[in-house]
Amino acid sequence: MAHLAGIDAIGKRQLVSKVGDYYVPATALFQDREVIADFSAVTGWAAMSNDTTGFELDLAHVTGTASLEFDKVNGAANTAYGAIEKTLSPTIDLGHFCMLDHLRGLVYVSSNTDVLYGVIRLGTDATNYNEWRIPATAFAAGSTGWNVISVALDSAYVGVGANGWDMSAIAYVLVGLVFKAETDTLADIRWDSLEVVTRVSADDPPLYTLSVPSVSLVQDREVLGDFDSIAGWTAYNNDTTGVETEIIHCLGTASVEFDKVDGLANTRYSGVCKTLSPAVDCSRFTANDKLYTAFYVSGIGNITHAYIRIGTDVTNYSEWRLLVALPIVAGVWHVWAPALNEAVLAGQGGNGWDQSAVTYIQVGMYHDAAADLLADIRFDHLFIATAQLTSA
Secondary structure, three states, X not given: OOEEEEEOOOOOEEEEEEEOOEEEEOOOOOOOEEEEEOOOOOOOEEXXXXXXXXXXXXXXXXXXXXXXXXXXXXXXXXXXXXXXXXXEEEEEOOOOOOOOXXXXXXXXXXXXXXXXXXXXXXXXXXOOEEEEEEEHHHOOEHHHOOEEEEEEHHHOEEEEEOOOOOOOOEEEEEEEEEXXXXXXXXXXXXXXXXXXXXOOOOOOOOOOOOOOOOOOEEOOEEEEEOOOOOOOEEEOOOOEEEEEEEOOOOOOOOEEEEEEOOOOOOOOEEEEEEEEEEEEOOOOOOOOOEEEEEEEEOOOXXXXXXXXXXXXXXXXXXXXXXXXXXXXXXXXXXXXXXXXXXXXXXXXXXXXXXXXXXXXXXXXXXXXXXXXXXXXXXXXXXEEEOOOOEEO
């Protein structure tokens, strides 16, 4: 393994190593990972219904010692699912992962002709879960081999079951395929490995463990709002109503939902706001660091932009905007991550924000007209994170 001296992002010399076509710091880089299932034994697994049969261990595998194989049949349950499920004991704590991190697994399909999408469910039981859907285009069939699937935690399909998942206590997992018709059949569906991994950046090379002294790399984060309850949250004005806790969520245990109405305030805003106590010191973050939030809207026909306001109070704040043309899509969760230096000058209120003492946050939508209506606007989590990783 070749080593040479390099210059890091802040001008300090460091030792780097050439791994394939990449140069990486000569200190071991790690992805935090939590294995949900290794699929090396049938113990604990069961068919979701009698539309799934032929469930057995298969020696064709990539990781571990085996995979699990099953077939979709036209059973009496009359569902479009070919899937297997398992109750986990002890429970698995995923609370240290964030919305940018990923579910990753390996899937083999003998044919993808009738596949509508792949499905992963994580939750408390078969009733309370979050669901992730993998498009059929992700599954190359037959001799093409195993398919590596990777979906961000924030991309959970909005149709979660009951109360959704509790990230801190995962006790149930389901994996499988959903077909175009309940009468569709397919033999030889195989799953091998399901894990949650930290995601550094979509543009980063793969992470390698190098045979040199190691350090842990961390991302500094400051959570401003987790949206797990409505405690402290209020409507921005009476053009916003229906502020409530919603069980459909990405992280934690819930999101906050609200509606745009044609209220007496006669504004184009629908939003919720909160006063923070004690104040949050964000002065260690720089202009290139980023705000992160996840939001969902039921429709986009009358939205001009989404917005975030952070400041001292309802009068003094800085504002970040996401134009609907960038785009915002109805019916799915979006992760929005504007850099701090992308604050919109024209949207600043009063003196702007004081980074060292943040006591006010507001999130919402700006609509085309004051009379516009929109139900089911949801936000989940708001935090600031460094753009660069640092050693712990």
